[in-house]
Amino acid sequence: MIIKDMKFYIREGPPQKRHHSSVGRATIEKVPPGLSGLFTHSAGFRDNSVTIEDKRVAADALCMEYTDEEESPTYTSMIRLVTDGDFDGYAHFGSGFNATEVEWAAKEFKSEIVKLLLGIDVFDREYIFQRLWYAQRFFYTGRKVIDLVDRMLWDLASRYTCLPIYKLLGACRERVPAYRNIGGATIDDHVASAHKVKELGFKGCKDHSYRGVKGNTELAKALRDAMGDDFILLHDPVESYTYTEAVQIGRELEKLNYMWIEEPLQDYDIMSLKKLCDHLDLPVLTLEWIGHLGGQPYQTAPYIALGAADIVRQRGVGITGSVKQAQLAESFGVQVHGGDPHTILACSNDPIHEATGVFPRPPDEELDCLGTTVVEDGWLSIAWRPVRPPEPDWDQIERDSITVV
Amino acid sequence: MRITDIKTHLPVGLLRLTTDSEVEGWCLGVSEEVARRIQTHYREVLIGADPFDREAIWQELVRLDRYAYVPHTVRGIVDVALWDLAGKLTQLPVYKLIGGFRDRLPVYRSGGNLEKVSEYVEDAVRSKVEGFFGYKDHCKRGPDTMAAVARASRDAVGADFCLMHDAVQQYTVPEAMRLGRTLGEQSYYWFEEPLRDYDLIGLKKLTDALDVPIAATEYLPGSIYSTSQIVGQSAVDIVRASVPWRGGITDMLKIARLAESFGMSCEITSTGIMNGFVHAHVIGAIKNCTFFEGWHLGSLGGEPVIENPLEIADGHVNVPQGPGLGVELNWGEVEKATEVVI
Numbered sequence: 026m027i028i029k030d031m032k033f034y035i036r037e038g039p040p041q042k043r044h045h046s047s048v049g050r051a052t053i054e055k056v057p058p059g060l061s062g063l064f065t066h067s068a069g070f071r072d073n074s075v076t077i078e079d080k081r082v083a084a085d086a087l088c089m090e091y092t093d094e095e096e097s098p099t100y101t102s103m104i105r106l107v108t109d110g111d112f113d114g115y116a117h118f119g120s121g122f123n124a125t126e127v128e129w130a131a132k133e134f135k136s137e138i139v140k141l142l143l144g145i146d147v148f149d150r151e152y153i154f155q156r157l158w159y160a161q162r163f164f165y166t167g168r169k170v171i172d173l174v175d176r177m178l179w180d181l182a183s184r185y186t187c188l189p190i191y192k193l194l195g196a197c198r199e200r201v202p203a204y205r206n207i208g209g210a211t212i213d214d215h216v217a218s219a220h221k222v223k224e225l226g227f228k229g230c231k232d233h234s235y236r237g238v239k240g241n242t243e244l245a246k247a248l249r250d251a252m253g254d255d256f257i258l259l260h261d262p263v264e265s266y267t268y269t270e271a272v273q274i275g276r277e278l279e280k281l282n283y284m285w286i287e288e289p290l291q292d293y294d295i296m297s298l299k300k301l302c303d304h305l306d307l308p309v310l311t312l313e314w315i316g317h318l319g320g321q322p323y324q325t326a327p328y329i330a331l332g333a334a335d336i337v338r339q340r341g342v343g344i345t346g347s348v349k350q351a352q353l354a355e356s357f358g359v360q361v362h363g364g365d366p367h368t369i370l371a372c373s374n375d376p377i378h379e380a381t382g383v384f385p386r387p388p389d390e391e392l393d394c395l396g397t398t399v400v401e402d403g404w405l406s407i408a409w410r411p412v413r414p415p416e417p418d419w420d421q422i423e424r425d426s427i428t429v430v
Numbered sequence: 431m432r433i434t435d436i437k438t439h440l441p442v443g444l445l446r447l448t449t450d451s452e453v454e455g456w457c458l459g460v461s462e463e464v465a466r467r468i469q470t471h472y473r474e475v476l477i478g479a480d481p482f483d484r485e486a487i488w489q490e491l492v493r494l495d496r497y498a499y500v501p502h503t504v505r506g507i508v509d510v511a512l513w514d515l516a517g518k519l520t521q522l523p524v525y526k527l528i529g530g531f532r533d534r535l536p537v538y539r540s541g542g543n544l545e546k547v548s549e550y551v552e553d554a555v556r557s558k559v560e561g562f563f564g565y566k567d568h569c570k571r572g573p574d575t576m577a578a579v580a581r582a583s584r585d586a587v588g589a590d591f592c593l594m595h596d597a598v599q600q601y602t603v604p605e606a607m608r609l610g611r612t613l614g615e616q617s618y619y620w621f622e623e624p625l626r627d628y629d630l631i632g633l634k635k636l637t638d639a640l641d642v643p644i645a646a647t648e649y650l651p652g653s654i655y656s657t658s659q660i661v662g663q664s665a666v667d668i669v670r671a672s673v674p675w676r677g678g679i680t681d682m683l684k685i686a687r688l689a690e691s692f693g694m695s696c697e698i699t700s701t702g703i704m705n706g707f708v709h710a711h712v713i714g715a716i717k718n719c720t721f722f723e724g725w726h727l728g729s730l731g732g733e734p735v736i737e738n739p740l741e742i743a744d745g746h747v748n749v750p751q752g753p754g755l756g757v758e759l760n761w762g763e764v765e766k767a768t769e770v771v772i
Contacts, residue, residue, distance in 0.1 A: 148522060150529030155717045186520040188482065193520070193527065195484030195680070326691035330662035345529060352684045353691040356654035357662065373489050 026110035026147045026185075031139040033118060033131035033430040034422050038099035043122060046090040054084075056237070065265050066235040100127040102430075103422070104134075106177060108147055112185050114177035115417060124427060131430040137164055142174070150178050154345045167318055168342040175343025179367075180395060184416075189396035189409045190344060194371035200406040201369055203380040204229035204257055212244050216251045225383055226403035229257025229284065235265045242277045249281040257377070261287035264314070268297040275305040284377075285310045285336055292316075299333040308335035310362060316340025322350035329357050339364040339375070351375060366398045366407055378405035431519065433479050436472075438465035442735060442767035444759070447511045449481060455515025456757060457507045458732065459674070459703030464504050465772045471498045472508055481515045488680045492653070502651060502677045509678020510708055510755070517754035524755055525714035528683065535713050535722040535747045538564030538592060540701075543571075550579045551586045554593065560727055561745035564592025564619060570600055573609040580609075584616040592721075596622040599649075603632045607639060614641035619720075620668055620697070623648060634665035643667035648699050653677045654684045661692050672699035673708045686716045699723055705732035706740045706747065707755045714749035722747045734763040 056065050099122055106114035118134070121127045141156050157171045164170075179190050186193060207218035207230045215232055222230045232248070234241050241262065248258055260278055271289035278286055285308040290297050292315035302309050311334045312325060321341045328334040337354050339361045341347030351361045351372040360374045369375045384400045386408045391397075396409035423429055435448045440462050447455040460468075475490050491505045517524040525531075539557040544550050550567050557565040565587070569576045576595060583593055595613055597606070606624035613621050620643045625632045627650040637644045648670035650656050660666055671685040686696040696716065700709040700723035713719045724730070724747070730740040737758040740747055750756030 146526070146530060148526035148530050151531040151715055151717065154529070155531065186522070188520065192480075192482040195486075195488070195516075196480070196482055197485035197489060322687070322691040323693065326693075330692070349687045349691065352654070352687045356658035356684060356688045358655065371485055373485065 026108045026112065026181075028106050028114075028142045028145050028147060029109050030107040031135050031142065032105045032107055033128075033135065034103045034105065034426040035100055035124065035127055035131065035428040035430070036103070036422070036426050038101045038120060040096035040098050041122075042096050043093040044091065047088040048085050048090050050088065052084045052087060065237075066263075097122050098124075100124045100427070102127050102131050104131070104173070104177070105417075105419070106142065106147070106174075106181075108181075110147075112147075112181050112416065113419075114147065114174075114181045116173060116177050116180075118173075128428050128430060134170075135430055137166075138170060138174070147178055147181055150175060150182075150345055153178065154343065158342070168321075168340070168346070171342040171346065175345050179344045183395050184413050187394045187411050187413055189394060189407055190367035191370040191396070191407060194344075194348060194367065197371050197373050199370065200404045201376065201378050202228040202257075203378040203400050203403050203405045204231060204259065205380050205382075206231050206233065208233065212247050215244055216247055219248055219252055219256075223252060223256060226401070227380065228403045229259060229377065231259035231261050231287070231379070233261050233263055235262060238266070238270050238273045238277070241274055245278055245281050245283065254282070258283050259285055259287060262289060264288050264291050266290060268294075268301065271297075271301055272304055275301070275307045275309075279305070279307045283307060287311075287338075288313055295328065295331065295333045298328070299331055302332050302335050308360075310334070310336040310338060313338040313340065313363070321346055322353045325350055325353055329354060329359055334359065336360045336362055338362055339368070341368070344368060348372065366405055367396070369405065370407060380405065431480055431482070433476050433481055436468060436476055438468070438772045439764060439768040440465060440770050440772060442764055444735070444764060444768075445507055445511050447476070447481070447508075447515055449515065451519070453515065453518045455481065455511035455513070455518065455754070456759070457510040457514065457704065458735070458757070460507055462772070464507060467498075467500055467504045468508060469772060471500055471504070476508065481512055481519065484509070484512050484516065484680065487512065488678075502653060502681070503674040506674035506676070506678035506681065507703070509680050510673060510704065513679045513711075514754040514757075521753050523749065523751055523753065524679070524711040525749055528711075528715040530749075531715055531717050533714065533749050533751075535710060535749065536563045536720070537724040537742050537745055537747055538562055538566055538594065538721045540566045540596075540723050540725055541568065543568050547575065547578050547582050551582045554583045554587050554591075558587050558591050561743075562724070563721060563745050564594060566594035566596050566622070566723070568596050568598060570598065573601060573605040576609055577612040580612055580616040580618065589617070592619040594618060594620050594622060594645075597624050599623050599626050601625060603629075603635060606632075606636055610636060610640040610642050610644075618642050620645040622646070622670070630660060630663060630665050633660065634663055637665055637667055645670055645697060647676075648672060649675065651676075653681045654688055657685050658688055661688060661694060666694070668695045668697050670699055671696055672702050673712075674703050679708060679712055682712045683715070686712070686718060690716070690718045694718065695720060697721065701725075704755065704757065705736060706730040707750060707757055710740060710747055710749045711755060732757075734760055735767060736760075 053064050101120040102118040104118040119130050205222040205227045209215045219230045266289050287310040341350040347368040354361045355374045364375045380400045386399045392410040393412045393414040396407040399406045399408045432450050437446045443460040445457040445460045513524050539562040541553045554565040601624050622645040644666050645668035646666045669689045671682045689696040695718045698719050724742045732739050737760045
């Protein structure tokens with residue numbers, strides 16, 4: 026099935042009020058001497074004079090919020106890989122308030138990428154992956170293009186074979202445990218948040234707390250105390266420690282049986298990460314930030330070989346890249362975290378899913394071969410039926426479009 | 431979809447994984463010993479399993495290997511049949527199910543352990559004339575003879591033809607170092623298995639010191655788990671992988687992806703089982719393998735049981751396009767060559 030063309034359908038969406046807000050998002054602040062690096066999130070360290078809530082209010086005062094008075098029209102674009110067969114590739118591409126900009130984003134993408142895909146079999150995913158991988162060096166597109174195209178091709182293969190992607194990859198299991206992130210301004214807030222997560226059935230929770238070693242130790246003790254010994258606890262300080270502090274907090278978390286510490290240091294600090302992995306019993310998870318830029322699986326390789334990562338954050342490029350990254354890690358006995366649900370179920374070394382909510386299993390008649398991600402009772406699974414979804418009615422979509430690129 | 435039975439026709443060596451549909455997965459080249467081990471150790475895992483749960487099966491068989499002391503070959507053969515089955519069930523050639531990279535594979539010619547320097551030179555020249563993209567000797571005449579072979583061969587074939595030397599683990603480190611310098615000077619494309627695959631420290635010394643790429647791990651047990659240790663130490667420049675000695679198609683793909691992550695090639699050994707069919711699909715699905723390995727022009731064998739043998743022509747092998755591994759069997763011939771079904 027050969028790729029013959031790339032098309033973009035730009036259609037009107039529902040009118041919306043334009044809105045942008047940074048309220049609720051912490052700023053970055055200096056911290057007192059002797060603590061951490063030089064900066065942390067404003068919701069971070071507690072000194073005696075200022076509460077975290079005060080800090081948040083102060084930070085919010087600096088934040089900005091804009092909302093239009095009137096609704097404006099919106100526009101969405103859909104990308105389609107036109108083939109000479111019964112199945113096409115397609116995905117949501119972009120949206121915006123300006124039809125011309127949405128159209129031009131499509132034109133720019135098409136002008137650069139279409140020539141790399143025309144005439145290629147939709148099942149030659151590895152060739153396309155390698156071609157787009159090399160192209161991103163010249164176009165500076167990062168992982169976005171591969172992610173989009175590779176996923177479209179896997180979806181097409183799924184519809185063609187009437188099997189979900191994880192079965193095509195070779196399924197490893199039908200479900201994995203899931204955890205949920207918690208938050209709050211105070212330690213009590215975090216504990217309350219964790220209780221709520223546990224009530225929903227999740228097997229564990231993860232904080233993103235910037236309270237320094239002392240504050241985060243208090244938080245960790247309070248959480249372990251409140252949640253009991255069997256609940257999985259994870260700590261993600263988002264690169265807010267120095268090496269020395271990371272050792273200190275690591276030792277505390279070891280005593281409290283934490284499952285891992287995530288991004289204790291900058292991903293770029295490969296030497297300190299190696300020292301930390303050597304030093305701590307607690308597994309150190311890294312490579313979320315740096316991986317986002319698009320270097321996987323190639324960047325993961327030296328981190329693992331040098332011993333600078335105990336667990337690797339999945340930032341694979343597309344399904345193809347995620348599998349490469351997971352299998353690379355597997356060969357070193359290293360776990361990964363954060364993969365696509367299909368990749369998680371096809372790889373043995375992605376132990377737990379980071380859920381963004383509860384997603385109940387839809388009624389059977391709504392299921393198809395692409396599969397629907399289900400998060401229920403603290404487990405991730407993919408619900409599916411061997412039924413193909415109908416192909417889009419391209420003629421109707423074309424009639425509904427204000428522009429076709 | 432469930433696997434319902436495992437049968438091996440002997441002595442023809444055809445493994446059949448049957449399912450509750452009409453479709454079967456096959457692997458050819460199965461010995462009686464392997465067939466018995468499959469029944470003894472794997473039957474319980476395979477019967478009733480969904481053939482698309484390939485990774486779960488792979489993990490379980492790897493686990494069982496440790497307890498039952500099963501060689502990788504046994505697991506590899508089952509894995510091949512599972513991939514064949516998945517391809518047939520999805521109506522896709524295996525390499526397209528994996529994600530295709532290419533349809534046509536350049537071939538180098540592997541030669542034997544010959545007597546005289548002049549015979550190696552003739553063999554290399556003949557390979558070039560026949561359209562192969564390279565020539566690999568298996569010279570076991572010691573480092574000094576091999577150095578003479580390298581100089582004379584390069585002289586005869588010119589600069590643009592690939593030459594490789596496969597030592598099949600015959601040298602000491604100093605011998606390999608000395609010969610490796612000569613192979614580097616003669617622009618050899620790789621220097622294969624200079625030492626025992628287990629000699630991590632020796633391999634690393636050679637890899638660090640020599641310009642000629644060091645290729646190893648063809649014989650190394652431990653699948654991805656041992657290969658990673660060699661790759662992570664930069665103890666080789668090129669990894670080798672093959673079915674069935676190193677496992678199945680799943681093992682080869684994982685090894686190739688591991689190597690790719692480190693910017694290394696994974697040169698697939700194309701001898702083994704199924705007359706090239708398995709190796710053609712794997713090389714068709716990965717970027718980091720330069721060549722298919724062949725021994726002569728024309729059919730890769732398997733007749734009369736295989737009705738559509740692969741063929742080397744114009745220096746290439748085409749990846750088979752039928753569903754699964756694309757092997758067409760002559761059932762009359764299978765029956766003729768079957769004395770017992772296990």
